[in-house]
Amino acid sequence: MKAFIRYTAAVTACAAVFSLSGCGQTFFRRFLREEMRRPFSASSEVSSEEPVTENYQSPYNGELGSAGSLKGRTMIVSIYADDALTSWDSDSDEDSMMKLDTLDNLRISTEFLTQQAERYGSSTEFIWNWELNPDLCFTARFEESLVTEYGDMYHVQENWINENVDTEALKNRYRADNVIYLFFFNTDFSNQVNPWYLGYSCSPDYYIEFCNIYVRFDDCFVSKPSTYAHEMMHCFGAHDLYYANEFIPSSYVDHCESTFSNDIMYTVVDSKEITNDFSELDAYYVGLIDECADVRQWNLAPSEHIID
Numbered sequence: 001m002k003a004f005i006r007y008t009a010a011v012t013a014c015a016a017v018f019s020l021s022g023c024g025q026t027f028f029r030r031f032l033r034e035e036m037r038r039p040f041s042a043s044s045e046v047s048s049e050e051p052v053t054e055n056y057q058s059p060y061n062g063e064l065g066s067a068g069s070l071k072g073r074t075m076i077v078s079i080y081a082d083d084a085l086t087s088w089d090s091d092s093d094e095d096s097m098m099k100l101d102t103l104d105n106l107r108i109s110t111e112f113l114t115q116q117a118e119r120y121g122s123s124t125e126f127i128w129n130w131e132l133n134p135d136l137c138f139t140a141r142f143e144e145s146l147v148t149e150y151g152d153m154y155h156v157q158e159n160w161i162n163e164n165v166d167t168e169a170l171k172n173r174y175r176a177d178n179v180i181y182l183f184f185f186n187t188d189f190s191n192q193v194n195p196w197y198l199g200y201s202c203s204p205d206y207y208i209e210f211c212n213i214y215v216r217f218d219d220c221f222v223s224k225p226s227t228y229a230h231e232m233m234h235c236f237g238a239h240d241l242y243y244a245n246e247f248i249p250s251s252y253v254d255h256c257e258s259t260f261s262n263d264i265m266y267t268v269v270d271s272k273e274i275t276n277d278f279s280e281l282d283a284y285y286v287g288l289i290d291e292c293a294d295v296r297q298w299n300l301a302p303s304e305h306i307i308d
């Protein structure tokens with residue numbers, strides 16, 4: 001029987017993000033020390049999935065953060081980060097295996113999202129494989145502790161991205177419409193902070209949308225593909241359904257609970273296979289459809305994709 005994970009820790013995290021969204025941008029800057037290194041692993045079969053195009057113009061203008069709707073080509077930038085309390089050891093077989101596990105989870109989660117988009121007639125493609133495209137893989141070192149429920153580290157990670165990732169060049173190279181940044185932290189099981197997301201739906205000032213994947217958490221869990229998909233769906237506009245928030249009233253949360261919802265924004269599964277539902281409501285919030293009956297019936301917030 002599959003275990004189901006509810007993101008209780010992330011509730012605190014999101015609340016903290018909302019309350020901190022107006023805070024000063026330089027809070028953590030003086031502690032920042034960044035470092036770029038070569039990707040830890042690269043296949044000899046290095047190739048880009050598309051030829052370099054010098055003047056590619058993305059049809060998406062970034063008005064909803066670095067990722068808009070679940071359409072077109074989405075580039076995933078993977079960043080393996082060391083912080084004050086966690087690190088990746090390039091000489092460790094266990095750490096190397098965990099990195100390959102994260103890559104496999106990226107494959108499964110992006111396949112899932114691509115299939116769901118196709119159900120709604122959307123052609124979408126993810127560029128995620130840093131073994132084939134090593135310029136999509138980075139390592140970073142931070143002096144702060146970034147495994148935290150609080151959102152005040154947003155600008156630390158935002159600054160690192162701005163200073164170390166030439167996003168426009170990568171977007172041109174891969175002809176990407178959307179960009180998602182994934183930070184991977186090599187946490188052990190003692191970590192009680194669940195993976196989570198920061199981006200446009202936390203604050204319209206958060207142009208860069210990233211997910212913090214804590215690879216181990218809550219005593220026994222290793223982050224699985226449904227968690228990756230859940231977090232990435234936030235970047236496209238999906239909202240959590242497991243707690244009341246400014247988008248989702250408590251009545252709908254109760255409805256999900258009473259109907260044993262398997263919606264991926266309500267619960268995730270602890271298995272390699274993603275057996276969660278990608279609901280019509282999810283399709284609505286990630287910009288695949290313009291209307292959803294649940295929004296009217298339960299007085300849910302309108303999708304960011306249909307608001308001027």
Ligand SMILES: [Zn+2]
Nearest residue numbers: 010230234240
């Ligand atoms: Zn979430």
